[in-house]
Amino acid sequence: MTDNIPNFIYGTAWKKESTTNLVELALKSGFRAIDTVNQVKHYSGALVGEALLNAAKNGISREQIWLQSKFTSIDVQDHRLPYNPKADLTTQVKQSFASTLEHLHTNYLDYYLLHGPCNYPLIGSEDFEIWQALEELHQTGVAKMIGISNVNIKQLEMLVAGSSIKPMFVQNRCYANKGWDKEVRNFCQEHRIHYQGFSLLTANPQIVQNPEITEIAKKYQVNSEQIIFRFSQQIGIIPLTGTSNEYNMKADLNIFNFDLLSEEIELIKNRLS
Numbered sequence: 001m002t003d004n005i006p007n008f009i010y011g012t013a014w015k016k017e018s019t020t021n022l023v024e025l026a027l028k029s030g031f032r033a034i035d036t037v038n039q040v041k042h043y044s045g046a047l048v049g050e051a052l053l054n055a056a057k058n059g060i061s062r063e064q065i066w067l068q069s070k071f072t073s074i075d076v077q078d079h080r081l082p083y084n085p086k087a088d089l090t091t092q093v094k095q096s097f098a099s100t101l102e103h104l105h106t107n108y109l110d111y112y113l114l115h116g117p118c119n120y121p122l123i124g125s126e127d128f129e130i131w132q133a134l135e136e137l138h139q140t141g142v143a144k145m146i147g148i149s150n151v152n153i154k155q156l157e158m159l160v161a162g163s164s165i166k167p168m169f170v171q172n173r174c175y176a177n178k179g180w181d182k183e184v185r186n187f188c189q190e191h192r193i194h195y196q197g198f199s200l201l202t203a204n205p206q207i208v209q210n211p212e213i214t215e216i217a218k219k220y221q222v223n224s225e226q227i228i229f230r231f232s233q234q235i236g237i238i239p240l241t242g243t244s245n246e247y248n249m250k251a252d253l254n255i256f257n258f259d260l261l262s263e264e265i266e267l268i269k270n271r272l273s
Helices: 016-029 046-057 089-105 125-140 154-160 182-192 212-218 226-234 245-253 262-271
Strands: 010-012 034-036 064-069 110-114 146-149 171-172 196-197 237-239
Touching: 010 182, 016 034, 016 046, 016 245, 034 182, 046 089, 064 125, 089 125, 110 125, 110 171, 125 146, 125 154, 146 154, 154 182, 171 182, 182 196, 212 226, 212 262, 226 237, 226 262, 237 245
Parallel strands: 010 034, 010 237, 034 064, 064 110, 110 146, 146 171, 171 196, 196 237
Antiparallel strands: none
């Protein structure tokens, strides 16, 4: 981590019954930032919590780990809701947050996100109500930082303009053919918002497999995946990885041993995208 902000995050989506073992393996490999969501449809928060309890027994304390989770609205949940569906949105946020703390065996989160706006392509009154609830959690100190995920540039502009507490993080899927989310990244940089990128590999197989990337990887004696992750960090993206392979976990964390040249960054950012 740099100034308490993680430089690499382990994501726990779709791990199901393997979640506990994989989170423990990620922590053992050196990860100190974990991403989860209170959405049983795709995540197993309680199993992340088991891994954290086991980690504490092995000397990795809660204070050493950056924990982030998200509030997910009802339209992208299944029947296993972490809140009362008849409650107002503010209450739903509070109930989901309390459930998250219980699952993770903690009394605070380092970062809490709105998983995605309820409205598209702009944001609406529901989104602002949810955001105000996140602001309250931040003001009480139980959510150290707050932000939003799966957001487009117009939505982000509206949120920044219409909120009392501006988002401190954005987490988006990054597509190379969309300039690695260039518009949103540039806006974040201008407004001092930290940017997290996910699906850097899975959304861009044509880049990972590109012969020019392979040649750059050979030069640094790493693999193509490490090149993409190092590239992302050098252009201001905090990457997430969800690998289930111990070798890859350790390889991901070894990307700080080299720096890509400016022309190599330019190649990946523009000419190959």
